[in-house]
């Protein structure tokens with residue numbers, strides 16, 4: 001979403017009045033019968049100012065799509081980041097101002113035309129006064145949209161037709177390393193609410209199937225039980241998106257988390273994403289070498305009969321993951337409303 005620069009009320013009015021003056025000055029140089037000239041100049045001034053301000057409001061309104069028509073992921077994203085209700089309220093206010101200015105333009109255009117030219121300047125002043133009052137009334141809405149612009153600028157571009165894999169696992173288990181291995185190129189980095197590092201999106205083409213892999217540092221790498229409501233909402237947004245979760249264990253425990261706590265994190269994630277299949281990976285096998293020799297890993301490995309053992313850093317086992325991707329089915333979400 002590319003929201004254009006949001007002006008302050010003063011900037012908006014200055015621009016409108018400046019352009020009104022320019023148009024009025026131009027009118028002054030035209031050959032017009034004397035008794036009409038004053039009226040024509042003031043009418044032009046008022047109408048031009050109104051139009052310039054309306055154009056700017058319209059360009060802002062047009063840049064924001066109908067929020068209800070956006071995919072649920074974006075609605076959640078906007079809600080978590082800036083608040084959907086506040087967004088609607090601000091856009092509603094701009095729409096209101098647009099309507100009022102349209103009325104002022106008509107009303108004062110007609111008043112200036114129909115009355116003697118001596119009164120033209122006084123009507124023009126009245127019109128400007130009312131214009132300023134309308135624009136000043138939407139100050140907080142313009143402020144809000146400026147805040148929204150900054151916060152939504154780096155919204156992730158998600159392909160809703162692609163099969164989507166969401167990576168989970170504690171910090172330092174090798175999520176970014178794996179994402180790079182899988183997607184080959186540098187992943188797109190976009191903002192994501194309440195993660196400091198930003199969401200990372202990598203893309204893989206497998207047999208003409210487009211797969212996007214998403215890593216959300218700061219979200220799926222910590223206990224769900226510690227999350228606040230806003231973070232839980234972000235989880236819901238991910239739930240709307242994921243066709244498969246890729247859960248990464250650091251089998252070497254060099255990430256600083258024991259396999260036991262990693263396993264607990266997995267259990268929580270399984271609860272939240274109960275409808276979504278999970279692929280289990282044990283990473284850093286270059287350090288562990290042989291699972292059979294490592295008593296501490298066994299109980300965890302035995303939990304899964306289809307776990308994949310990899311070393312993300314040297315690309316070991318990556319092809320097994322890619323093969324597994326071929327079996328992933330896109331979850332059909334016919335009506336997004338079903339989720340609520």
Ligand SMILES: Nc1nc2c(ncn2[C@@H]2O[C@H](COP(=O)(O)OP(=O)(O)OP(=O)(O)O)[C@@H](O)[C@H]2O)c(=O)[nH]1
Pocket residue numbers: 170171172173174175176177178217218221283284285286287310311312313314
């Ligand atoms: N020995 C070994 N080290 C690895 C492997 N995969 C990742 N690492 C190292 O583990 C550390 C963490 O890897 P990252 O890919 O940054 O881990 P992450 O899970 O993305 O971490 P956050 O970004 O903090 O969530 C880095 O120093 C990697 O080089 C592996 O297969 N073997």
